[in-house]
Amino acid sequence: MTKKIRNFSIIAHIDHGKSTLADRLLELTDAVSKRDMQEQVLDNMELERERGITIKARAVRLSYKADDGEIYELNLIDTPGHVDFNYEVSRSLFACEGALLVVDATQGIQAQTLANAYLAIDHDLEIVPVINKIDLPAADIEGAKNEIEDVIGIPADYAPCISAKTGQNVEDVLRAIVKYIPAPEDKDEMPARALVFDSYYDSYKGVIVYFRLFEGKLRRGETVRMMSNGAEFEIVELGYLRPFGFEPVEEMSSGEVGYFTASIKNLSLTRVGDTVTSAAEPASQPFDGFKKAQPVVFSGIYPADGAKYPDLRDALEKLRLNDAALSFEPETSAALGFGFRCGFLGLLHMEIIQERLEREFSLDLITTAPSVIYKVELTDGSVMMIDNPTNYPSPDVIKAAYEPVVKASIITPTEFVGNIMELCQERRGRFSDMKYLTGNRAELHYFMPLNEIVYDFFDALKSKSKGYASLDYDEPVYEKSNLVKLDILLNGEIVDALSFIVHSEKAYPRARRIAEKLKENIPRQLFEIPIQAAVGGRIIARETVKAMRKDVLAKCYGGDITRKKKLLEKQKEGKKKMRSLGTVELGQEAFMAVLKLDE
Amino acid sequence: MSEAFDIKAPTSRDKIGIYIHVPFCIRKCPYCDFYSCEKPELIEDYTRALERCIASCGPLMRGKTADTVYFGGGTPSLLPEKNVSKIIEELSCRIGIEKNAEITLEVNPASGAERRFAGYKSAGVNRISIGMQSASDEMLALIGRLHRHADTLNTVKAARRALFDNLSLDLMYGLPYQTLSDWKHSYEEAIRLSPEHISFYALTLSQDSRLYRSGYDYPDDDVQYEMYESFTDAAARAGYVQYEISNCAKPERRSAHNLKYWSLGDYIGFGPGAHSFMSGRRFYTPEDLDGFIAAKEPETLFVTEEDCSDDDLLYELVMLSLRTSEGLAFSKMRRFLPDDDAFCALVEKLKERFAPFEKAGCGTCGDDGIRLNTKGFFISNSIICGLTDR
Numbered sequence: 001m002t003k004k005i006r007n008f009s010i011i012a013h014i015d016h017g018k019s020t021l022a023d024r025l026l027e028l029t030d031a032v033s034k035r036d037m038q039e040q041v042l043d044n045m046e047l048e049r050e051r052g053i054t055i056k057a058r059a060v061r062l063s064y065k066a067d068d069g070e071i072y073e074l075n076l077i078d079t080p081g082h083v084d085f086n087y088e089v090s091r092s093l094f095a096c097e098g099a100l101l102v103v104d105a106t107q108g109i110q111a112q113t114l115a116n117a118y119l120a121i122d123h124d125l126e127i128v129p130v131i132n133k134i135d136l137p138a139a140d141i142e143g144a145k146n147e148i149e150d151v152i153g154i155p156a157d158y159a160p161c162i163s164a165k166t167g168q169n170v171e172d173v174l175r176a177i178v179k180y181i182p183a184p185e186d187k188d189e190m191p192a193r194a195l196v197f198d199s200y201y202d203s204y205k206g207v208i209v210y211f212r213l214f215e216g217k218l219r220r221g222e223t224v225r226m227m228s229n230g231a232e233f234e235i236v237e238l239g240y241l242r243p244f245g246f247e248p249v250e251e252m253s254s255g256e257v258g259y260f261t262a263s264i265k266n267l268s269l270t271r272v273g274d275t276v277t278s279a280a281e282p283a284s285q286p287f288d289g290f291k292k293a294q295p296v297v298f299s300g301i302y303p304a305d306g307a308k309y310p311d312l313r314d315a316l317e318k319l320r321l322n323d324a325a326l327s328f329e330p331e332t333s334a335a336l337g338f339g340f341r342c343g344f345l346g347l348l349h350m351e352i353i354q355e356r357l358e359r360e361f362s363l364d365l366i367t368t369a370p371s372v373i374y375k376v377e378l379t380d381g382s383v384m385m386i387d388n389p390t391n392y393p394s395p396d397v398i399k400a401a402y403e404p405v406v407k408a409s410i411i412t413p414t415e416f417v418g419n420i421m422e423l424c425q426e427r428r429g430r431f432s433d434m435k436y437l438t439g440n441r442a443e444l445h446y447f448m449p450l451n452e453i454v455y456d457f458f459d460a461l462k463s464k465s466k467g468y469a470s471l472d473y474d475e476p477v478y479e480k481s482n483l484v485k486l487d488i489l490l491n492g493e494i495v496d497a498l499s500f501i502v503h504s505e506k507a508y509p510r511a512r513r514i515a516e517k518l519k520e521n522i523p524r525q526l527f528e529i530p531i532q533a534a535v536g537g538r539i540i541a542r543e544t545v546k547a548m549r550k551d552v553l554a555k556c557y558g559g560d561i562t563r564k565k566k567l568l569e570k571q572k573e574g575k576k577k578m579r580s581l582g583t584v585e586l587g588q589e590a591f592m593a594v595l596k597l598d599e
Numbered sequence: 600m601s602e603a604f605d606i607k608a609p610t611s612r613d614k615i616g617i618y619i620h621v622p623f624c625i626r627k628c629p630y631c632d633f634y635s636c637e638k639p640e641l642i643e644d645y646t647r648a649l650e651r652c653i654a655s656c657g658p659l660m661r662g663k664t665a666d667t668v669y670f671g672g673g674t675p676s677l678l679p680e681k682n683v684s685k686i687i688e689e690l691s692c693r694i695g696i697e698k699n700a701e702i703t704l705e706v707n708p709a710s711g712a713e714r715r716f717a718g719y720k721s722a723g724v725n726r727i728s729i730g731m732q733s734a735s736d737e738m739l740a741l742i743g744r745l746h747r748h749a750d751t752l753n754t755v756k757a758a759r760r761a762l763f764d765n766l767s768l769d770l771m772y773g774l775p776y777q778t779l780s781d782w783k784h785s786y787e788e789a790i791r792l793s794p795e796h797i798s799f800y801a802l803t804l805s806q807d808s809r810l811y812r813s814g815y816d817y818p819d820d821d822v823q824y825e826m827y828e829s830f831t832d833a834a835a836r837a838g839y840v841q842y843e844i845s846n847c848a849k850p851e852r853r854s855a856h857n858l859k860y861w862s863l864g865d866y867i868g869f870g871p872g873a874h875s876f877m878s879g880r881r882f883y884t885p886e887d888l889d890g891f892i893a894a895k896e897p898e899t900l901f902v903t904e905e906d907c908s909d910d911d912l913l914y915e916l917v918m919l920s921l922r923t924s925e926g927l928a929f930s931k932m933r934r935f936l937p938d939d940d941a942f943c944a945l946v947e948k949l950k951e952r953f954a955p956f957e958k959a960g961c962g963t964c965g966d967d968g969i970r971l972n973t974k975g976f977f978i979s980n981s982i983i984c985g986l987t988d989r
Binding site: 524526527546547548549550551552553554555556557558559561562564565567568569571572575583 | 618633671800801802803820821823824844845857860861866868872873874875876881883904905914915918919922955956959961976977978979980981983984987989
């Protein structure tokens, strides 16, 4: 049976055409009729469409009639394309035997693609290179192939050369999948063992578990057990993932990819990475599961309206169910009240969570400046890990401070090397090495403090390279550093939620910039508001928000009254989203301003 | 047959105000969002429709008479004298106008209305409000006005010659690239003409107005406040008493009609785009001149905007009365809050909430009520939001 199954992912850099290719594959296999074709079927989260990126892994089963007349079942497991979501990539790859490596013929390999290709090789996946965008005048097919061979070290002469946009040669990709990607092994006779690679909560069916069945069979009505926690469920429905819905079946066999539901109300019982087995005839060992994603960026998330704290907790719990990389625990801020310290994979991940909380759960939030985890050795010999600047100890008890540093890999056209080196230096990067790739491109390695990356390094890198440079980095190590805590005072009072930790050399320029940004983003109020930035009680920057002078509707006659009422109600709504810190009222913009200092 | 619209005519002894919306302009100003069309050929049809409307509404007024009539626009001074006369006559016989009623007509200095002034006067108009806006020709051109300052001077002169003893001038500040000294020049010129009344508006643009889209620079809030304060000081020195955020007048020359808007007085508006307020109901005629003319019974066009509850009216009382120099008299809240305890609790709450504003120098609060001063007027939106719950 398994001979006719192929399980594969697509690895590609953002904008290299992954989603478009997926759409074409769906079209060609008649999974979706052209008429119903909606651009980029797999990116079905509103946010993903807007940002043009894939956030969540997703899977779809395609039936393909190959040249030999046989029908093959192709399970495409989509992967995200941003460094923040390497974790999601690794769990998608785990479920596959092969991966398409899509390379844009006009741009060549990017840092992110390279990292994911290596990840796939580590998982023993068969890699099928695909050269895309050959319809563009700037396409350099041979260059792209050479680069794949030189940089990744896999042959590329058989790579399909396609245009996902026009559909040219896309069928070659299907042929290559059947030809080069191995079928899963037939292990029907073993006790059932399936790996959960995604799950989400559906209000009608309960938790929907996406799994890859490696060994044995699963049947409707059967009782299954989650091996990490022993929870047992009776399968209500199981089947294949079709582009526009589920196709329930009675039984699934080893090698297949699908879903099951079991009226599960609590997503935390079906965590991604867990192993599903049969309760009646259990397997002896679970899979290793996935490398757990470690949050590297932390920030406080608070409801703008303190009464919404329980709603925020529920929302975070729901999101965590579908996003194992998100971590959170309660914290309290003098300025913001009750909230959560949340851990993210990176700044993009943080923005996405924040946007999802606001859109899907209609919450108004205040998010504090992101922080990495610092290590502090105290004079009494103890060691503290600090993910919240508020908890940073006073300088007189600190023996030594350490910050996380990553080895960053940046791939860029050579013309931008100068710009990028300047940027890295400016962000306290330490040059390691540089090598030239084919096609006038270079790969730079820098040791970069993570806290310089998490702010807005991506944006800066893009603007310094006209969007061409790409970035990847590995896990951080701790290095000794000269850190200080920068406090922000409004009206003479420290606002704990605005404090952050910075390298002492950066304290002065950053303090000044923050004071300026706050001035732009704090609405004028009844009284003048002094803004001060201080290190260890010493004021190093100051600005003033002038008192409000004009907030009036000049004309208010017969026809204006209803409109004026609505206007004031809207203004009041806006006010409700503000946080009162003593006599000062702050909106989300003020907190966000601290994040994006270069704008 | 369409159902008769219940205009909820008041049963109290108060007089009503009448507003006539005249939706014609020679050319629409690029900052204006009042309803008007550039179709002077429809003036006769419009007048007839207006008469039909007044005739059929008269009986619904339950014997109420009007003590103010206001022709606003648009450009009411495009109406020929006989049309104004017919409208006023129709109002007199269908609704009834008090002998000493204030009857205002807005005049655009570019409309060549001077020659009609005598006719307006004999039709019953006794107050002329002139859209001067600025004394600077450059500024007038920039904001798309058709008139120049010389036209304003002629219009004022003609009005005086026609023995109008109650003139108002409209001024605007916060105009593109306007400086404090430009503004001083304009208002000094206005004061020199010694009108009985001056309205002074900060230019307010909606985001889809043409002027907004021109992308000009405007004086910032601090400068606009200086403009505001500088004018109110100068006007006070010249004997004008400020009685509302954007209005001042010589003693006894406040606009009785406009005061109704801020004191929850009853008024009915006729014409497309006119709004009415009767016994707590707000309603209007849609902004559709052709529809108004075509309607056999134009009064059936009335659309209810909202039926205000006592709570709504209480909110409006706070919002509107704080616009005036009289301010919010707590006693007036009694009408909507008969319960003693609730009333006292509200008064205490308002006092408490106003305290920071008083401390910031925005006005005064006594046992009888709250009054804003110049500084408070200019941030009155924030103050109203701070005082109220919704």
